[in-house]
Amino acid sequence: MNPDPFAQASLPRRLVFLALCLLIMGSLLLCLWNVLAPGGWTGWEILIFLCFIGTLPWSALGLGNALLGFMLLMGSRDPVGAVVPQARAPARLPPKGRTALVLCVRREAMEEVLPLMAPLLDGLAERGLGGHFALWILSDTPAGPIAEAEEAAIRAFAAVRPAAPRVNYRRRPENTGFKAGNIMDFLDRHHEEAEYFVTLDADSAMSAEAVLRLVGCMEADPKLAILQHLTVGRPTSAAFPRLFQFGMRAGMRAWATGQGWWQLDEGPYWGHNAILRIAPFRAHARLAPLPDGSAILSHDQVEAARLHAAGWKVRCLPAEDGSLEGNPPSLPDYLARDRRWGAGNMQYLHLLRLPGLSAMARWQFVQAILLFLGAPLWALILLAAALNAATGGAEATPRAALAALMFGTWFAYYASKLLGYLEVLMKPRLAARYGGRAAFAKGALAELAFTFFFEPVSLLNKAFFLALLPFGRRIGWAPQARSAHGVGWGEAARLLWPHTLFGLALTLLLALTAPAALPWALPFLLPLLLAIPFCTLTASRRFSAKLRRAGLCATPEEIAGTPSALP
16 A cells, blocks of 8 residues: 555654744743843733743644645645645546435524525535435424424425435434434434435535535545535624624634644544544544543544544545535624533543543644633733733833734734735635625724624633633533524623623723823723623624625625525
8 A cells, every 4th residue: 555645744744833833932932021021020920921821832823824824825726635635536426425414403493404405405416416415404302392393394395305315304302412422323323324424513504516525535535534624604694793704714714724734634623514434433433421421512523533543534624615604693692602612622621631542632632722721811911911010010011022022922813814814815816706805805804803802802701711610610502593683782781791890990900000001901901891882783783784785794605695695
């Protein structure tokens, strides 16, 4: 068997990435030293220094992935093929194997979910491939009127598509093991000799082209167990997700391309909009409960780690077209989802010492933990910096060094998004999909303004949640709100009064004791002071309608009029 040249390249690539990250961390740490060292060290400054060290891995990871991804996106004629060589092989039509399209639901509004499946099934039917695929809707909805309505809607949906892939409905009486348990139960009992399955969430939408692309990659490499498709936000008229996902899309493209270059066959799995090979998944991806008996919430990366350990390949395909998802329709919904993800990711602390895992699998766990662990560290840095200024400890701080540190940290944190924006502006064909460079630039500026107000609130919310998590706060997978809705002032105040109070306390502290330091803190404090009106504004139907009429932050799918694009 010929050696895989990509596998042989893994160590040199990872050493290059490690060196790049060390250089980034060393540069940021030097900037911090130049800020804190003049005039001697106070106790607060020592705390800032220690907390900042804890934030460095995530900053370096973001900037390193972004730089590598940007170079590939700008310098390679085929950046997707450079990361996933299987994508270069022409897809076999009809495919050799059978594929189950697996959609997991629980108490979902089927009038919103099923239309997202229609383009995929109809596209496969138009190609005469209905017999090679089957849609399985796996329900964990409890028995009762909702389940009955769910089944009736699915039967009506299937009845008008006789030539499409067969639509199957299977409901469990209990959602043991949550989504991971639902899928494994299906694979053990009902998969009907399918070789692959594509995972779909209730807000997922995939095109026939995207699914066939995934199947073609799997058939080109029999050792590929999971291929995760890059997933972008579905077009929406609601202001919050419209603004949020415009930036996330640009950032994910650069991030995933760079990360794929050095992670190679030990990449991530995000739990949906991916294709998986059934045999190795059944053999290696069964999840035992945690030591306390609770189920693993963030199951996807654990499943990928098990497959890494068994010698199977897991890759991420950094292509956007045809793979979409919905995002939370308002700030409260986003923060609720973030808390669920945080609870799941922090469970990885119990899994780091599992025997048999590869070093990359353990790093994937660490990376998921760092995504949330940095939040309390940044909150402590902000608090310690305010108290340091209030007690006179910041009088010797060089202002130029402080400005350089703040800009360098900001750029490292948002590099993937910023370089993603730059890529679009430098590629006329890509910018044309967004309505041209001018329209895209306006959307990017609007999203950056959104991020200015959103990120400190999100960061502090993570910090509050993680502070309470050790005291027994438990989170499960409750049904998610997916439809746009307004948020009243009372609801926003009940959710965000701690954030506002924290911002107000630090603002008053600095205004009374160190007014010269207040302008430096306002980029962090002003969003906290305005968190409640920001929440209501970004959920406002009137504001959402204005953004849509102006075409601000419109995605290529919205401009092209993708079916079922706007809920």
